[in-house]
Amino acid sequence: MLQRALIGSILAVILSSVCVIVYTNKTLHSIESNLPSTLLTELNSLSVVLDGLADVVTFARIAAATKDPVQTGVLRTAVDTTHQLIVELRDTYVINNHVNASAFHAVVAPAIADLQIWLEEGVSGWGPDSGVTLSIVESRISETFRKAAKIGHHSRLAAQATLDSQKKRLEAFQQAVNVLYVLTLLLVFLLIYLLIRQRTAILRESEARDELQMQHNLLQNLLHHLPLGIAVWGKNRDLVQLNSIFTDITGYGFDDLPNMRHWPALAFPEPDYLQHVKTHWKSFGRDGSACEYRVTCKNGRIKDIEFRAVYLPDTRIINTLSDVTLRNNKEKELQESRASEVRLKKMESLGLLAGGVAHDLNNIFSGIVSYPELILLELPKNHKLRRPIELMRESGLRATAIVQDLLTVARGVAxxxxxxxxxxxxxxxxxxxxxxxxxxxxxxxxxxxxxxxxxxxxxxxxxxxxxxxxxxxxxxxxxxxxxxxxxxxxxxxxxxxxxxxxxxxxxxxxxxxxxxxxxxxxxxxxxxxxxxxxxxxxxxxxxxxxxxxxxxxxxxxxxxxxxxxxxxxxxxxxxxxxxxxxxxxxxxxxxADFSSFIGNGELILIVDDVAAQRIITCSIIEKLGYRVESVACGEDAVEFVKHQPVDLIILDMIMSPGMSGRETYDRIIRLYPGQKAIVVSGYAETEDVKETLRLGAGGFLKKPLMIGDLAKVLHSLLSAKVGQD
Known part of the structure; x- marks a missing residue:
């Protein structure tokens, strides 16, 4: 009976101990889980308010600098948003206040309230949008931001200290419970104690092993599946971890990089560039900023790689890198595409400019080029004015070439x-x-x-x-x-x-x-x-x-x-x-000697909207031995040939207003299929010119007209298929 009672008592003690231990462990785990969550929540609230405060500082500086009402409106919105965040923070710290949020609130809330008043009512008679008010606002919020940042920093340190202290207390309490559990089992029975202790140890070891394996698998998956090259350097700068992405990007593996000191010589073999990298990294890389360098990979290829570094408290260093070569190439292609677009716009503008003046200029140059040719035909070779007139003609040809230069660049003129x-x-x-x-x-x-x-x-x-x-x-x-x-x-x-x-x-x-x-x-x-x-x-x-x-x-x-x-x-x-x-x-x-190209009195019709051009061309045609008539537009040309057929038409392509040269020729060949014609234009050979030639025109000449070229084409067309009109 006593044995049963003892056994019952032992079982009761064991069950009670087990219940106490289970309850205590759950309580401890709950405290351990909830306290960090509360702290992190409060810290996050502080960070959100601090970020909002930073935005207010930025917008205040912009508004004070620009005095733009739009920027002042943006500042008011930021102030109102930050005020709402402060109200939410107050609700948090009223309940907990683990991280001294009340002190943070005491600094920030009055400043935000002042800003709301100043931005609505102004300061000391100055309007809310005035430069003085905005300067005061900027000064007030900047000072508040510095104080708030300092409090936030101390709050984070205090939170970390609280977590560390609570962790130690929880560990001590858990150890005391385990000791109590052990002592209780020893009082009951040594064998039972040993068996339970052994079983507990096995279970804990298994759980710890599983947990460690899960953590290990998680870290390995992160290490090898993040889209970044990762290298972890130990305290002595020996390589601790190197993921496969690092090797895929650079080609270098564990055997190539036993220590960090081997990296610079491999990645930056050029001494001058290596020195540049070292100087730049000391200035910008140590604070975690992204730094981009040209890295020579193991296969000799040079890649653009972006580096970042994290310096851990235990002096270990984590380097991450990403290959940005493709991104840079695309950016370069985009820049080239934009530059090409700019060039095309320049060329389009130049084409419009050149096309707009080419026709008129070439008409003007006709007098400078063609009249000297006519005069030279009349002058003896030893005449004292012959050379000056030749120089006039050459100058006209060069002026014509300037227009052709513009057209050459803008339109690729043949x-x-x-x-x-x-x-x-x-x-x-x-x-x-x-x-x-x-x-x-x-x-x-x-x-x-x-x-x-x-x-x-x-x-x-x-x-x-x-x-x-x-x-x-x-x-x-x-x-x-x-x-x-x-x-x-x-x-x-x-x-x-x-x-x-x-x-x-x-x-x-x-x-x-x-x-x-x-x-x-x-x-x-x-x-x-x-x-x-x-x-x-x-x-x-x-x-x-x-x-x-x-x-x-x-x-x-x-x-x-x-x-x-x-x-x-x-x-x-x-x-x-x-x-x-x-x-x-x-x-x-x-x-040229035009004696072999002199006409036989054939009738030539000149169609050109420029009077000076008609006069010049008529003079040339008459000099070449032809009869000549002229009209100023396509409509007049069609009416003329209805009543008076002609042997050949010299047709300007662009005439304004009225029909173009192509339309004019199309109307005429309906009346006289096979009508001989020469197309002339101050432009190059356009699609209208080509279409007119396909309709049956026998030749194309660019203005200003050269007498020799015109004489040859006239003779060639009028000599061919004699008798066919």
Whole structure:
């Protein structure tokens, strides 16, 4: 009976002890769980209010600086928001106040209340939107923010201390309970105690092992699945952990980085750049800021990598890195795309400008070019006025070329090409007023020429190749500060091996034109942009348009040529490759003998809306032996041919107001299918011109009209299929 009672008592003691222990442990765990939650809640409330207070400081500074009513309104909104957060904080600390939130409230609440009053009523007679009020507001809230930040810092320290203290008390209490449990079991029976103790130890060990395994798995998953390269360095800066992403990005593994001191030499092998990285990291990297560097990976590739560092209290360091190469490339592509869009807009504006003036200017140039040709036909070769008139004609041709330059850059206008010898273009340029002006501006620079006497011909536009030469020589002179030389070289070359790169040169025979100067050279950054429209760091050719090298590039491309640029601190050399042609050169400046192209009194109708152009063209036609009539618009032309058929029509493409040249010709061929016509325009060959040619027009000439070209086309069209109207 006693034994049963003893056993009952022992069982009762055991059960009671178990109940007390279970209840105590649950209570302890509850306290341990709830106290940090409460503290964190209060700390979070403090942080939210502090963040709101920081926003108020920022908006106060902006409002005080700008005095903008809109910014003042934003400030009022921020103040009201922060006031609401303070009210919520007060409700929290009234209940708990574990982290001295009351002191924080005592500092912040009055300041916010003052701000609300000042922003509504003003200060000492100054209005709420006045600079004085905003300055006072900014000063008051800045001082309050500093005090609040200090209290917040102390609160976090106090909270951490409270947690540490409570943890120690809980641990001590739990140990006391375990001791009581052990002593109770010893009183009951040693064997039972040992068995229960053994069982308890096994269970605890199993739970701890499972918990540790779960924590280990969690850390491993985080380490290897976060989209960041992670390296953990120990107290001696030995590598403790390195995830697979780090190795995937850089190629370096544990064997490559036993210690942190091995990293700089591997990642930054260039001494100068390594020094830059060290200096930059000391200034910005130690505070946790993101720092981006060019890292040489194990396979030799260079990547843009962003680094961050976390310095742990136990002196360990966690480095994270991410590969931002793709992001940077996309940003670069975006920048290039935006730059290309800007360039396209520039080109569009230039196209509108050039297109708007080209037609009218070419009409004006007709008088400057065509009339001198007519006069030259009448003058003897030895007449004293012949050379001045030839110079007038040449000036008109060059003025026409300026318009073509704009069109070339803006619209890629096709050029009329003929067999030319570059040497003769060079000699002509060196005898021109433009070159003499360049020499006048740069008296200390001399020009050296080395021209191949057996230079072959190329198929090109004489006036545009002259423009290339003029731009390159002018830029060469300007590149030399005081004294030096510019060298022009020509030669025949045979390319037998196809080149590589963007400027690869196909196999074949070429004439090369080289212009080199002894200037300071062009930087690598500028070298990539020199052919862009409007990009200029100098007064190119004394024009200041920034189009000189763009014209050079476009003309070279239109000639199916190639251009290379080599630059050093002592020399810049432009080399242009022009494909060779077997066609013979003709003299472009000679006034042609038109005796073989004289007409037989055929009737020619001139259709042009510009009176001066009609007069000039009629004079030329009459000089060539034809009868001529003229009208000012397409409607008049249609009415004229209804009553008087003509042998050929010279038709301007753009006439305003009224029908265009294409519409006019379309109406006329309904009356007279196969009507012979020549299309003329101050523009280049547009879609309307091409459509008119498809309708049956026999030729296209650009204004200003050259007498020789017009005579040949007239003779060719009127001689063909005689008798067919």
């Amino acid at each position: 050029m009329e090409k003929e067999a030319v010898k570059i040497n003769s273009i060079i000699e002509d340029y060196l005898d021109s007023p433009e070159y003499r002006l360049v020499r006048q501006y740069h008296p200390g620079v001399k020009l050296e020429c080395s021209l191949d006497k057996h230079l072959k011909n190329i198929l090109g536009s004489r006036i545009h190749i002259r423009k290339i030469l003029m731009n390159l020589v002018s830029n060469g002179f300007e590149a030399i500060n005081s004294s030096g030389a510019v060298r022009i070289t020509t030669a025949n070359v045979q390319i037998d091996v196809r080149g590589e790169g963007d400027n690869e040169i196909k196999k074949g025979e070429y004439v090369i034109l080289t212009v080199a100067d002894q200037g300071d050279g062009i930087s690598k950054e500028d070298l990539e942009k020199i052919f862009e429209p409007f990009y200029s760091k100098k007064v190119m050719g004394r024009s200041g348009t920034g189009l000189g090298l763009t014209v050079v590039w476009n003309v070279v491309q239109d000639h199916q040529g190639y251009i290379t640029v080599d630059s050093s601190p002592t020399e810049t050399r432009f080399t242009i490759y022009f494909p060779v042609t077997c066609q013979p050169e003709r003299n472009p400046d000679a006034v």
